[in-house]
Amino acid sequence: TLVAQYTGARNDRMVNHVTAQTLIMVLLSAITLGIIGFVCAPGILRLIGVEPSVFNQALGFLRVSFVGMLFMFTFASFQSIMNAIGQTRIPTMIVFGTVLLNLLLDPLFIFGWGPIPGLGVMGAALATVGTQFLASLIGLIILLRGNYGIKLHLRDFTPDRTYIKRAFKLGFPASIEQSSRALGMSVLTFLVASFGTLSVAAYGVGGNVTMIVIIPAFGLSIAIGVLVGQNIGAGKIERAQAVAKLGQWLSFITLTVCGHLAFTFAHHIARFFVPGDADVIREGARFIQIMSFSFGLIGVQMAVNGILRAAGNMMAPMMMTIVSQWVVLFPLAYILSKHTDFGITGLWYAFPIANVIMVVIALVWFNKIPWQTKNLTKEDHEEIRATQEILIEEGVRG
Numbered sequence: 199t200l201v202a203q204y205t206g207a208r209n210d211r212m213v214n215h216v217t218a219q220t221l222i223m224v225l226l227s228a229i230t231l232g233i234i235g236f237v238c239a240p241g242i243l244r245l246i247g248v249e250p251s252v253f254n255q256a257l258g259f260l261r262v263s264f265v266g267m268l269f270m271f272t273f274a275s276f277q278s279i280m281n282a283i284g285q286t287r288i289p290t291m292i293v294f295g296t297v298l299l300n301l302l303l304d305p306l307f308i309f310g311w312g313p314i315p316g317l318g319v320m321g322a323a324l325a326t327v328g329t330q331f332l333a334s335l336i337g338l339i340i341l342l343r344g345n346y347g348i349k350l351h352l353r354d355f356t357p358d359r360t361y362i363k364r365a366f367k368l369g370f371p372a373s374i375e376q377s378s379r380a381l382g383m384s385v386l387t388f389l390v391a392s393f394g395t396l397s398v399a400a401y402g403v404g405g406n407v408t409m410i411v412i413i414p415a416f417g418l419s420i421a422i423g424v425l426v427g428q429n430i431g432a433g434k435i436e437r438a439q440a441v442a443k444l445g446q447w448l449s450f451i452t453l454t455v456c457g458h459l460a461f462t463f464a465h466h467i468a469r470f471f472v473p474g475d476a477d478v479i480r481e482g483a484r485f486i487q488i489m490s491f492s493f494g495l496i497g498v499q500m501a502v503n504g505i506l507r508a509a510g511n512m513m514a515p516m517m518m519t520i521v522s523q524w525v526v527l528f529p530l531a532y533i534l535s536k537h538t539d540f541g542i543t544g545l546w547y548a549f550p551i552a553n554v555i556m557v558v559i560a561l562v563w564f565n566k567i568p569w570q571t572k573n574l575t576k577e578d579h580e581e582i583r584a585t586q587e588i589l590i591e592e593g594v595r596g
Contacts, residue, residue, distance in 0.1 A: 199282075199427060199507060199508060199510055199512075200216045200361075200364070200365065200368070201213055201216055201217060201220075201278075201279055201282035201283060202282040202283070202423070202424050202427030202428050202431065202508060203427050203428070203430055203431030203508075203510070204431060205282065205283050205284070205347075205427075205428050205431060206427060206428030206429055206430060206431025206432035206434075207431040207432060207433075208432070209431075210347075213283070213347075213348060214348055214349060214351070214354055215354050215358070215361070216361060216365075217279050217341065217348055217350060217354070218350050218354030218355045219354075219357070219358050219361045219362055219365065220275055220279065220365060221272070221275055221338075221341075221355075222355060222357060222362070223362055223365060223366070224271045224272060224275045225268065225271070225272065227271065228267045228268040228270075228271035228272070229268060231264075231267055232264045232265060232266075232267040232268055235260075235261075235264035235267070236261050236264045236265065239257055239260045239261050240257060242260070243256055243257060243260065255318050255319045255320060256319070258317075258318075258319070258320035258323070259319045259320050259322065259323045260323075262320055262323035262324055262327055263323050263326070263327070265327060266323070266326065266327030266330050266331075268334075269327065269330035269331045269333070269334040270330050272334035272337065272338070273289075273292075273330060273333045273334040273337050276334065276337030276338070276340070276341065277289040277293075277337075279341070279348065280337075280340075280346065281424055282424055282427065283346070283347050283348065283424075284424055284428070285346045285347065286420070286421070288340065288346060289337070292333050292336055292337065293333070296329040296330070296332055296333045297329075299329050299332070300325055300326060300329045303324075303325035303328060303329065304321070304322055304325045306321075306325070307321030307322065307324050307325045308321040308322055309321075368510065368512050369512075370512075371512035371513050371515070371516040372507070372512055372515070372516065374516050374520075375515055375516040375519045375520075378516075378520050378523055378524070379519050379523060381523075382523030382524060382527070382528060383523075385528060386527070386528060386531060387401070389528070389531060389532060389535065389545065390542075390545065393535070393541070393542045393545075396477055396478060397481070397542045397545075399472060399475070399478040399481075399482070400478055400481035400482040400484070400485050400542075401485065402471075402482075403468050403471045403472060403478065403482030403485065403486070404482060404485035404486050404489055404546075406471060407460060407467055407486050407489075408489060411453060411456045411457070411460065411496070412496065412500070414452055414453070414456065415449055415452070415453055415496060415497045415500045415501075416500065418445065418448060418449045418452065418497065418500070418501060418504075419449070419501055419503065419504035420504065421445070422441065422442065422445030422446075422448075422449070422501055422505060422508075423504035423505060423507055423508035424508070425438075425441045425445075426438045426441050426442055426445075426504075426505050426508040426509065427508035429441060430508070438509075442501075442505045442564075445501050445504075445505065446498050446501045446502065446505075448501075449494075449497030449498055449500065449501040450494045450495075450497050451494070452497060453494045453496060453497035454493060454494035454497075457490040457491060457492070457493030458490070460486055460487075460489075460490040460493065461486070461487050461490040461491070464482075464484075464486040464487045464490070465479060465480075465483040467483070468480075468482035468486060481542070484543065484546065485546045488543075488546045488547055488549070488550060489546070489549050489550060491550050492549065492550035492553035492554065495550075495553040495554060495556075495557040496553055498557050498560065498561070499518075499553070499556055499557055499560050502561070502563075503515040503518070503560070505564070505569065506563075506564070506569055509569045511569050514563055514567070514569075518556065518559060518560055518563070521556070521559065522552060522556045526552045526556060527548060527549070527552040530548040530551060530552055531544075531545045531548035531549075534547055534548050
């Protein structure tokens with residue numbers, strides 16, 4: 199958010215400074231969480247009831263994954279920063295290359311070959327961490343060389359309490375939002391599991407299709423957010439509003455087309471995921487067809503969330519996610535599946551009904567609250583002005 203708005207304001211010095219401060223925070227957070235996870239890994243596995251026969255393999259996988267958090271967080275930051283300045287092609291190419299490399303390393307490290315021993319599931323974790331390290335290294339080299347609009351210097355990495363505080367203030371609601379979403383889906387999985395393995399399998403099929411459909415919505419949300427943020431930073435409010443409205447329509451139309459295709463080919467899609475199981479194919483196709491009618495609404499919701507985040511309003515997406523998961527979706531799914539004659543079909547209907555309710559809330563919020571007035575590059579804080587003066591002085595001395 200900060201990088202996009204400073205890019206729009208053509209304040210390259212602050213773009214570099216905020217980028218460096220972001221990397222500092224992310225690295226410190228990743229190291230802290232990685233150490234905690236590494237130490238607590240055995241307790242986590244015991245808590246979730248991992249069988250003794252696979253405990254050691256699971257422990258190795260988990261600990262390697264916690265070590266890899268440093269690289270995963272670093273590349274995620276690089277990707278977000280590059281997206282914010284409009285350079286979406288570079289991180290995409292890096293991801294594509296490292297995914298291909300991971301596909302080659304996985305069987306090599308899992309099963310072994312020649313002098314390389316097979317490490318089982320821990321080998322899969324090592325392959326993933328290795329490619330994450332490579333991706334994060336490439337990302338850091340790009341930022342330090344300054345080939346794509348950002349050029350970092352050592353002085354930028356001096357911790358700046360003002361901007362660290364601002365970034366945490368912006369990022370904390372997003373963290374709560376993602377955690378709330380993940381926890382809500384976990385609770386919903388328990389509700390699905392109460393109907394038996396057939397329902398779980400069908401839910402898995404429908405969930406996979408939804409995740410695939412969300413990919414273009416997520417990409418559009420990022421693109422819309424970057425353009426809106428840059429225009430707000432540049433003071434072009436009318437253009438930011440025009441981009442926001444166009445982005446919502448584009449997301450709605452794109453995902454509606456995806457929904458139409460999913461409805462038409464629902465049985466073929468379900469058969470692709472679970473070939474040979476007629477019952478799961480039938481129930482999975484039913485879930486896909488019920489869900490498909492609201493795919494366009496999911497696109498609108500994600501577009502609105504991207505716009506609000508770009509404008510610096512992190513509380514609205516957080517509140518809408520909490521309401522969506524805990525006030526609308528889960529209670530609705532429980533009532534329709536447990537207290538009506540619909541059974542598991544009632545749970546499937548809860549998803550599109552919840553999407554209709556939430557898109558109404560999102561659009562009302564978007565149209566009634568003046569989201570476009572929050573220009574983070576012009577906020578009048580004494581500490582921020584002092585920081586900018588120090589940066590200017592350092593630039594003159596350099």
